[in-house]
Amino acid sequence: MQALHDMDVSTSQAITTICPFCGVGCGMTLQVQQSGAGTRLSGIAPQLNHPISRGQLCAKGWSTPFAIDAADRIKTPLRRTPGGFQPISWAEALKSIGESIRTILEEDGPQALGVISSARATNEDNYAAQKFARAVLRTNNVDHCARICHSPTVAGLKQTLGSGAMTNSASDIEQTDLIVVFGADPTENHSILGGHILRAREQGTRLIVVDPRKTRLARIADLHLQLRPGSNIALVNALLAEIFANNWQADQFLDARCEGLDALRKSVARTDADAGAEVTGVAPELVRSAAREYSQAKKAMILYGMGVTQYVSGTNNVIALSNLALACGQIGRPGTGVNPLRGQNNVQGACDMGCLPNVYPGYQAVAEEEIRNKFARAWQVSVAEHAGLTSLGMTLATLEDKFRGLILFGEDPVVTDPDQTRERRALDKLDLLVVAELTMTETAKQADFVLPAASFAEKDGTFTNCERRVQRVRKALPPPGEARADWQWLGDIARELGSDALDWESAEEIFDELAALTPIYSGMTYAGLDREHGLQWPCNKEAPQGTAILHSDRFPIGRARLIPVHHVEIDEPADDEFPLVLTTNRLHFHYGCGSMSRKSPLLERETPDGILFINSFDAHNLSLSQHSPVKVSSRRGFIETRAIISDEVPAGLVTMPYHFREAPSNRLTNNAMDPVTKMPELKACAVRVEPLPADAQPRTMDEILADEAREVAGD
Amino acid sequence: MTDYLIDSPITLAKHIGQSRDLWQLKENDSGERGWQLSAPEIFSALRSPDAMESAKQFFFAPRENIFQFDGNQFRESLPAPEPFALVGVSSCDLTAIAYQDHFFRDDPHYQARRQQALLVGYECLSPCAKGFCPSVDAGPGAREGSADLVLHQLQEDQWLLRVLTDTGARALEGLVLEKAGDAAQTQRHNQIEACIEAFPDDSHIHAGIEAINSNSVAQETWDAAGIQCLSCSGCTTLCPTCSCYGTSDHTTGDTMIRERFWDSCLYDGFQREASQNNPAGAAGDRVRRFWYHKFSREFFQASDNPGPADRYGCVGCGRCEVTCPGVIGVHSMMKKITE
Numbered sequence A: 001m002q003a004l005h006d007m008d009v010s011t012s013q014a015i016t017t018i019c020p021f022c023g024v025g026c027g028m029t030l031q032v033q034q035s036g037a038g039t040r041l042s043g044i045a046p047q048l049n050h051p052i053s054r055g056q057l058c059a060k061g062w063s064t065p066f067a068i069d070a071a072d073r074i075k076t077p078l079r080r081t082p083g084g085f086q087p088i089s090w091a092e093a094l095k096s097i098g099e100s101i102r103t104i105l106e107e108d109g110p111q112a113l114g115v116i117s118s119a120r121a122t123n124e125d126n127y128a129a130q131k132f133a134r135a136v137l138r139t140n141n142v143d144h145c146a147r148i149c150h151s152p153t154v155a156g157l158k159q160t161l162g163s164g165a166m167t168n169s170a171s172d173i174e175q176t177d178l179i180v181v182f183g184a185d186p187t188e189n190h191s192i193l194g195g196h197i198l199r200a201r202e203q204g205t206r207l208i209v210v211d212p213r214k215t216r217l218a219r220i221a222d223l224h225l226q227l228r229p230g231s232n233i234a235l236v237n238a239l240l241a242e243i244f245a246n247n248w249q250a251d252q253f254l255d256a257r258c259e260g261l262d263a264l265r266k267s268v269a270r271t272d273a274d275a276g277a278e279v280t281g282v283a284p285e286l287v288r289s290a291a292r293e294y295s296q297a298k299k300a301m302i303l304y305g306m307g308v309t310q311y312v313s314g315t316n317n318v319i320a321l322s323n324l325a326l327a328c329g330q331i332g333r334p335g336t337g338v339n340p341l342r343g344q345n346n347v348q349g350a351c352d353m354g355c356l357p358n359v360y361p362g363y364q365a366v367a368e369e370e371i372r373n374k375f376a377r378a379w380q381v382s383v384a385e386h387a388g389l390t391s392l393g394m395t396l397a398t399l400e401d402k403f404r405g406l407i408l409f410g411e412d413p414v415v416t417d418p419d420q421t422r423e424r425r426a427l428d429k430l431d432l433l434v435v436a437e438l439t440m441t442e443t444a445k446q447a448d449f450v451l452p453a454a455s456f457a458e459k460d461g462t463f464t465n466c467e468r469r470v471q472r473v474r475k476a477l478p479p480p481g482e483a484r485a486d487w488q489w490l491g492d493i494a495r496e497l498g499s500d501a502l503d504w505e506s507a508e509e510i511f512d513e514l515a516a517l518t519p520i521y522s523g524m525t526y527a528g529l530d531r532e533h534g535l536q537w538p539c540n541k542e543a544p545q546g547t548a549i550l551h552s553d554r555f556p557i558g559r560a561r562l563i564p565v566h567h568v569e570i571d572e573p574a575d576d577e578f579p580l581v582l583t584t585n586r587l588h589f590h591y592g593c594g595s596m597s598r599k600s601p602l603l604e605r606e607t608p609d610g611i612l613f614i615n616s617f618d619a620h621n622l623s624l625s626q627h628s629p630v631k632v633s634s635r636r637g638f639i640e641t642r643a644i645i646s647d648e649v650p651a652g653l654v655t656m657p658y659h660f661r662e663a664p665s666n667r668l669t670n671n672a673m674d675p676v677t678k679m680p681e682l683k684a685c686a687v688r689v690e691p692l693p694a695d696a697q698p699r700t701m702d703e704i705l706a707d708e709a710r711e712v713a714g715d
Numbered sequence B: 001m002t003d004y005l006i007d008s009p010i011t012l013a014k015h016i017g018q019s020r021d022l023w024q025l026k027e028n029d030s031g032e033r034g035w036q037l038s039a040p041e042i043f044s045a046l047r048s049p050d051a052m053e054s055a056k057q058f059f060f061a062p063r064e065n066i067f068q069f070d071g072n073q074f075r076e077s078l079p080a081p082e083p084f085a086l087v088g089v090s091s092c093d094l095t096a097i098a099y100q101d102h103f104f105r106d107d108p109h110y111q112a113r114r115q116q117a118l119l120v121g122y123e124c125l126s127p128c129a130k131g132f133c134p135s136v137d138a139g140p141g142a143r144e145g146s147a148d149l150v151l152h153q154l155q156e157d158q159w160l161l162r163v164l165t166d167t168g169a170r171a172l173e174g175l176v177l178e179k180a181g182d183a184a185q186t187q188r189h190n191q192i193e194a195c196i197e198a199f200p201d202d203s204h205i206h207a208g209i210e211a212i213n214s215n216s217v218a219q220e221t222w223d224a225a226g227i228q229c230l231s232c233s234g235c236t237t238l239c240p241t242c243s244c245y246g247t248s249d250h251t252t253g254d255t256m257i258r259e260r261f262w263d264s265c266l267y268d269g270f271q272r273e274a275s276q277n278n279p280a281g282a283a284g285d286r287v288r289r290f291w292y293h294k295f296s297r298e299f300f301q302a303s304d305n306p307g308p309a310d311r312y313g314c315v316g317c318g319r320c321e322v323t324c325p326g327v328i329g330v331h332s333m334m335k336k337i338t339e
């Protein structure tokens, strides 16, 4: 990037598009200039007339020019050889990949192959990925990373409300009387929405924060319910018990729109604020105040995040929140609702597009014959009858020699998945691993073929943000070298396999195809999205302008369901050997696996020197001072880092962000899973912290692995 | 210097467009405004604070390579742009450029671009959305010497064209224009007075400036603002007078390139030393420092040489108010200070 006019500029252009970093989906304008030397990015500005961000971006959004910098991008296909990766032509890459897929298909059939798409890629790419799996490979083995973020949301809200997305919209934050932030850190992870909460708070909106950590919002909240990790259900049940005991529930609403009240009443009657306190550690008065405020507010909205979903009880945690909102009638109106804050920019879209093993685009179930026939007809192929494997299922099947070939893009499971060692082992075992990426990631390093992918700034398409708003992403720059959009190279592989299922000329053509097959998108076109600055689904004949608030008149399942749920202990509580509980968090400046955000020298500089956040009480007991080098171990492994003493965390709890390759927290985290969604319990495991010698330099993970390899070799 | 009457900014643009690239504010298909290379046949009539980005990017590049070292030799990578003109810069942004000119007076990269520029100002006749230029002596009339030429609309088809520098006078050579009389000057004067009158009450800005200069702002106020600063860098990026930069080195093969890029004093890492010591480690202290730089008279730049930089570091454009997700942009912050 250079100043606007350093070269002999022939034309300049400003392309308005969507931030690639998180589910808020802020608008940004990329300034590009054409000269003899090609097209270059010369600047970035926030989009002033964007319906949510209105002229604002967070640090990640502002760092976009660094993230997509061409300098260390992968520019040609690469093939793994004993001597390292070798550049090859697209033709060679496609031929070899095609051969390998054909061999696996012949020997083991479609169930041995699968696709993992990306919550960072566009809807068009995701639609292409699942169509490639279903119509070309003929398998439902397709998934994306929501598994480690919000699959319990989809599973939980689908059961209780009939739809697994944010029920209301970002703008409801300005209309509500009370905001409950539950297990989420929006000022750090969804900063622009977090900013809306700050603004609402200044204008007198009440704020209740439920979080084991003293987050930024907890500091300014009216009430902070600092519960023990993993006690969400106990807390919500205590709130419900108080609400029913005081007759604060919304009788009319319950009567008219819900079912299952008696069972819920009976199940929470066993607890109250005092009994709950023994599990949650939250003072009963606080629980009573929160119960009164939430149930009595005219309009109250719940915003929740991974502090709810990333537990063995994840799905039930979501159901508990839904029970609470339904019991108080805080849903289906402006300023209310149960609102998951989803992490990655297009995780909503990846789900909407059916990059899930059990549903086609628009959550149309694979299990239903009528739906299968609909897609078989539209695609003119026969489709697989049974649901496919989740990403974790693919990993496990690989280890059992039942799965052999994986195509993966825009994800770095080696860094982000819970059990790094197992993940590496599985990827190693695959006969074919194809990874398409912008830059070399840990996962790409394991691949047989690495394909150069186009970044969001280099292609057209759409992202769907957390409030179900489908927004246009516009091509501002040519992809570097031979990089291609994901739908393009997927189409190339399909053609190599003799299929014309992915023969599209443009992203818009894909969008028109998917809108025709996806009822919740059926009223959308690119022209409409341009005109309206995005449209919120469902957008169809009945709602041509889209839908800002779900469930206003009825739930998709008719009556909403109240479902009793019970507290489940975290899978691995602290004990004598591992006396502290570790929880994971994210830092404002970083994102996912960090492969994009860490390319900015400014954001990289914001990385603290150490990443283990520990309370001063525990630090004192361990004789740690600020920045002391430490070793953190769990039953699964250890990492080395430095301690940051912080009263953000209560005694007994330590936290680590998970973006750091040097000290990946997933060496430590537990694999115990939510039985419904197989969501791993990333938010709590038992660890031990030990001081290293004061002058020791903590080793990075790579150094530890190298040392271990040397020791093994030396033995 | 002589001032003239001209029928339209387009007449001027066509003339200077013969020898320079023209940049003007334009709206794209999505309705977003920004500086674009432009044909002389149109005049957009947008004012520069209507665009999120100011004109500072033309001189102080968001990212640029400073030098290259190939193992033996340092090579400076100085830009060499063709002559260009910015047409339609509002007074606040002109004042900011003058302020930056002083700060970067010895910076060859900045100056290489600045020397090639012709600044054509455009005076506002009514207040912009969040602006308060009169309160910080930055507008709505263009300050002496801050532009080469200044346009001021008198009638539908009559504009006052003021010439503020020799460069401006030279740029008009070959253009036959009628000299402006006293009536035109009086009308301009009255219109600017009327514009100043039309600004909404901004006593909170005046009171905030006085509170900062008398050091009477409670630390708690800064600390509370610190909780709300998300270190997004939006304020410093868009502020037309912010000038901090960072550098980083990239090595490929034998060649090392040093890049410099816009930095932000609101980042924790901005002043953190290798020892982890940080003189502005608390977010509230960083917010305070930012506002002292904008409003404390101790930071007037050129006490030995009164001139364009001997002024507040804020020109009243209002961009930080719009872009701050933490609700501590200039109006919000000054209200908090004075509440």
Ligand code: SF4
Pocket (backbone or CB within 6 Å): A019, A020, A021, A022, A023, A024, A025, A026, A053, A056, A057, A058, A059, A060, A061, A062, A189, A190, A191, A192, A193
């Ligand atoms: S809040 Fe999210 S979408 Fe908005 S700028 Fe930040 S990362 Fe991008």
Ligand code: SF4
Pocket (backbone or CB within 6 Å): B235, B238, B239, B240, B241, B294, B313, B314, B315, B316, B317, B318, B319, B320, B321, B330
């Ligand atoms: S401090 Fe704010 S109002 Fe003042 S010049 Fe900078 S951006 Fe404009």
Ligand code: SF4
Pocket (backbone or CB within 6 Å): B228, B229, B230, B231, B232, B233, B234, B235, B236, B266, B323, B324, B325, B326, B327, B328, B329
């Ligand atoms: S714009 Fe606001 S939140 Fe962002 S760095 Fe500036 S003061 Fe902080």
